[in-house]
Amino acid sequence: MPIVDICRDHRATLALTLAAFGCGGKAAPPLNPTPVVFEDRLVISDTDDKSPLPVPPEQLPKPGECRLWRPTRPLREQAHAGSCAEIETSAPPESWVLYRPGQDPRLVQVRIIDPNQPGLITQIRVYDAARGTYLGSKQRREHH
8 A cells, every 4th residue: 555545544534533522523612600699587497407517626727717618528627717708609508608697796697508519508597606506597588
């Protein structure tokens, strides 16, 4: 087989390989979900998990700060407290963002991140910061 035919065959194979693996272009960027908005009032439902907060009070962030918390990880693997804006937007799926409101540091909000979408808060559970007692959940505000 002449060299010209071999090169043509390899070019065809290369073109087919690139077409199979590379022609999809860039993947579509993930959609930015609409943030979930929550009511200010607390509600306790019969189906709520009312068990105490499994985070020691001394591990809670300072008032006005947040802390990323992964409920399945040991204390030594938990992140340090910091800016809520940075922590919330990058919080991985199934993690918690612990938030101590500056206006009422007696409370701690556990902002639960969606299991499939990083940074998307799907539930806010509120606890007594000193005792870890469950106080209720903030309900999603209905869009009208």
